[in-house]
Amino acid sequence: MAVDPCKRTSLHCLHHWAEHTPDAVYLSQPGPDGQVEDITWRQAADQVSRMAGYLEQLALPACSNIAILGRNSAHWILADLAIWAAGHVSVPLYPTLNGDTARYILEHCEARLLFLGKMDGSADGWHGIRDRLPADLPLVSLPLSPRDDVPQWRDIVARQAPAAARRPDPDSLATIVYTSGSTGQPKGVMHSFRTMISVADGLQQLFPVSREERMLSYLPLAHVAERAAVETQSLYYGFHLYFAHSLDTFQADLQRARPTLFFSVPRLWTKFYLGVNxxxxxxxxxxxxxxxxxxxxxxxxxxxxxxLDHCRAALTGAAPLSAEIIAWYRNLGLELLEVYGMSENFGYSHANRPGQAKVGTVGMANPGVEHRIGAGGEIEVKSPGQMLGYYKNPDKTREDMTGDGFLRTGDMGEIDEDGCLRITGRVKDLFKTAKGKYVVPVPIENRFRHPQAEVVCVAGANQPQPCLMVLLSEDARRQLVQGGDRGALERELSQQLDTLNGTAEPHEKLAFLVVVKDPWTMENGMLTPTMKIRRNVIERAYQERMAEWAAVGRKVVWET
Structure with missing residues (x-):
């Protein structure tokens, strides 16, 4: 890995572009009134330096943990950089967290200050979080913050003198990323400036990147995928970064950006697909x-x-995407490439290469990455983006790392003759039926393909046979409410169930399919912030009705 010596950390990158392209626009932030604020590299570096000066005046202990809470915005990234410029460690929080989890993270990391960003309680958890913030925690409000009774970013940078430019040691702790966690309390994954920036050169070898790129930032910046693919890349290569204002304006924001690189998750790719259909x-x-x-x-x-007509590299990750949908995009002329990574390796692990994609796999190991299949079929990876460890949890660090430095991913997989990795499920996702047979749910879920099914989940621990929970797409739900043909849809779902069972092992045949009534969302805990299903939460929500549904004796059951 050959990181540019002038860009050894994200902060080095900021100063590099402020010096070499000071008047080029770096960040474009739309506001609620439709106006767009453009921030140049010179302005970004100036604001970061002034906020760093403010933080230095607070005389916090060196390397204090400073939290950032808010939806994606230009000032989220500037706050991240300002924390580093003042010699501290950034701790991002998902804006969709519930109040108890947010408080747990703030207390666990011993946050000394919180940058409060774009929140309104409509697409985030602000209403549940606001009363759970520690009373003695100092706040600074970023633009678009819901609090106007605390120090404001704009006021501070307007009066504060700039701090002296700081160049961090690449091996020092930069950030603690708390995993969204599909089970239990989130873990704090520690990354250095080196592990964060190391992904840049590797990705350059896969997808040639230049200053001429454009990206739209909308997946949570609290997640390493957006931090690596969008924040870090934009800083390293100096390209223009756009933001989305809200779900309602997302399509307009996307049209404004016309991204040349676009990273998303299967949920959105599926939503686009269903919307066109x-x-x-x-x-x-x-x-x-x-x-x-x-x-x-x-x-x-x-x-x-x-x-997406200007998009030349489109990536999908965080969960599997059906081969049918990938083929549909490729037929349109957009090569959709599946990638794979984890919080613990800053998202830098595997990727399909342009022109060499192998559908059904997450591609080959990235440059500098080693992979192997360990005991029980578990994928083990050694990456330049490998974490320093879990914050305040050396026992868990030792548990998840092998003696020779590989990360135990918790995912099961296979490496084929071409070196491509196929994910076959999560080690902890396996469950036993009442007959004592193990069921591996992910491959079954991946084989279920109906255009009106947005998300599915195989469940049935301790039941005679597994079943399939199906959340219909928003359009399908709306059509049914408006009097759509439920009988026709039921027949199609029944046929899909028969098709799926036709290729399944006897113990994996699905006894029935349940069309669930209420959406699965981040807010109700059914989905992680990256829109992966929280299987244990979903199973717990429906387990008491399993026997009742099985007794109905129908292939398709509609939750009432």
Missing amino acids: AKLPPSRQARLFRIPILGSLVKRKILRQLG
């Missing part, structure tokens, strides 16, 4: 796509309406 049914798409010239025009129009 609702307006242009697949049967009609197939007919139009077969017509010379017209087919190409229709495909380009679809990508343009999605805001």
